[in-house]
Amino acid sequence: MTPDRRSSLNDLEPGFLPQLLESLGWTAEAAPSGRSYRLWYNRSNSDEQLLVPTDPSKSDYIDLLARVDRTLREDYGRAFEETLRLTLLQVRTHLDATRWVKETPLDSGMIAWDIGEEVFQVARSGLAAAAKATRETRRYFGNSSSYIAKRFLADTLMGQTEVGSFVVTAYTPSNRRFFYSKTSEATAESKLVDPESRTGADIIDKLEEIVTAVRGKLDEYKHTPNPEAFDEIVPQGFSFEMAQALSLLARGGDGGVKISRTREGAVRATEKEIAFDAVESPVLERVAIRFAATREPETAR
Numbered sequence: 459m460t461p462d463r464r465s466s467l468n469d470l471e472p473g474f475l476p477q478l479l480e481s482l483g484w485t486a487e488a489a490p491s492g493r494s495y496r497l498w499y500n501r502s503n504s505d506e507q508l509l510v511p512t513d514p515s516k517s518d519y520i521d522l523l524a525r526v527d528r529t530l531r532e533d534y535g536r537a538f539e540e541t542l543r544l545t546l547l548q549v550r551t552h553l554d555a556t557r558w559v560k561e562t563p564l565d566s567g568m569i570a571w572d573i574g575e576e577v578f579q580v581a582r583s584g585l586a587a588a589a590k591a592t593r594e595t596r597r598y599f600g601n602s603s604s605y606i607a608k609r610f611l612a613d614t615l616m617g618q619t620e621v622g623s624f625v626v627t628a629y630t631p632s633n634r635r636f637f638y639s640k641t642s643e644a645t646a647e648s649k650l651v652d653p654e655s656r657t658g659a660d661i662i663d664k665l666e667e668i669v670t671a672v673r674g675k676l677d678e679y680k681h682t683p684n685p686e687a688f689d690e691i692v693p694q695g696f697s698f699e700m701a702q703a704l705s706l707l708a709r710g711g712d713g714g715v716k717i718s719r720t721r722e723g724a725v726r727a728t729e730k731e732i733a734f735d736a737v738e739s740p741v742l743e744r745v746a747i748r749f750a751a752t753r754e755p756e757t758a759r
Contacts, residue, residue, distance in 0.1 A: 465542055467527045471549065472514055477718060477727045478545045482534060484508065495522065544617060549720050549727075553629040554662045555617065556585070557716040558707060560624045569624040576706050577713075581626045583703040584715070586611060588665035591695030592656040593638050598698040598753035609636045609643075610661055632659040632720070662717065668695045669715050669732045672704060676738050688745045698749035705742035708734040 467475065476486065484498045494513035500506035508529060511522040530538045548555060558581040562569040569577075589610040590596075590603035613634060617627030635655045637643035642654035671691040678687060688696065707713035714733040734742075 465539075465546060467523050467530075467542070468520065470542070470546060472512070474545060474549055474720075474727050475510065477729070478541055479508070479510070481541050481545070482530065482538065486510075494519075548629060552632045552720055553615070554632045554658065554720065555716075555718040556581070556628045556630070556662065556665065557718070558584070558626045558628075559714045559716060560707065561712040562624050563711075573710060574624060576709075577624060577626045580703045580707045580713075581628055582611065583699055584665065584669075585614065585628060585630070585661075587697055587699040587703065588668060588695065589636065589656075589661045590699075591668060591697065592661055592664045595693050595695050596697055596754055597692055597749040600753075603638065605639050606636050606656065610658070613658075630658045630662060632657065632662070634658050636661070659719075662719070664695055665715075666717050666730060668700055669704070670730075672696060672700070672742075673732050673734070676734070676741065679741060685741075685745055685748060698746050698753070701742050701746035701749060704734055705739045705746060708736050708739040708742070710736060710739075712736050 467478075470478065479486070479498055483501045485501050487497045487499070494516045495509050495511050498508040498510050500508075508526055509522065510526055511519045513519060534541075547553070558577055560569060560573065560577050562573075586607040587599065589607040590599045593603045593606060596602060610630070613631055613636075615629040617629055635646075635657050637646065637655040639654065646655065668691070671694050672688075675688050675691060679685075688701075704713075707715075712733065712735055714731055716729065716731045719728045
């Protein structure tokens with residue numbers, strides 16, 4: 459029996475190569491003009507560089523890419539193989555990646571245990587709040603819209619942490635459809651169009667919309683400190699749950715959310731990073747407390 463051929467960087471669409479390099483702890487120079495290559499620097503050792511080709515039409519592209527492949531294999535071994543396989547899987551199965559990043563002063567991305575646990579809680583709460591917000595907007599969700607959140611989290615995969623800062627990575631299926639209730643899921647096959655559901659891509663769209671809106675309000679708050687201004691983004695999906703999650707993410711050290719999209723037919727990943735400063739954590743915590751105190755009334759029978 460012929461063994462499976464080992465994957466190489468040549469199997470990866472060129473547009474997704476930067477995502478793999480960043481996962482291994484490399485950062486690129488400012489994009490040069492008129493060059494068919496780009497210099498990348500190791501974040502742990504700035505003296506270590508990689509010359510990465512960027513133009514597949516050039517005659518030396520394959521040779522230069524093979525050199526990058528050999529270097530990464532020698533430096534990272536199994537970690538490179540696993541990162542490459544995961545990146546190929548993400549591209550081929552259209553998984554969106556959200557990375558919940560926590561800056562840490564310790565080497566190799568290690569972090570205090572309780573803070574590390576909080577980052578996992580942040581990722582779970584943030585994804586659940588985004589899923590719920592695709593159905594309705596509320597200051598405080600509680601148990602509302604829990605079915606779509608549970609189904610979305612059940613189909614989410616967890617990736618490995620990355621070199622550098624402490625990172626919790628969630629991979630979500632962009633093409634899969636998630637329903638608002640068990641009833642709507644059970645009757646979905648009999649409907650040509652089902653408004654009672656959202657795709658994984660819709661949920662990550664909502665996450666990006668909410669987090670971007672929060673970032674904008676925090677920038678406004680620096681000039682005009684008005685906690686009530688955050689009420690304006692509740693219709694976009696901002697909630698107690700999201701405020702609390704982002705407050706935890708920034709508490710005791712800067713944090714951020716990186717969103718990487720691999721839509722069907724794409725030739726490269728689209729990425730967006732939204733950062734939150736540690737000094738902004740108390741602001742978000744106060745907003746969360748206020749949202750909890752002014753939650754919508756619940757209907758009781």
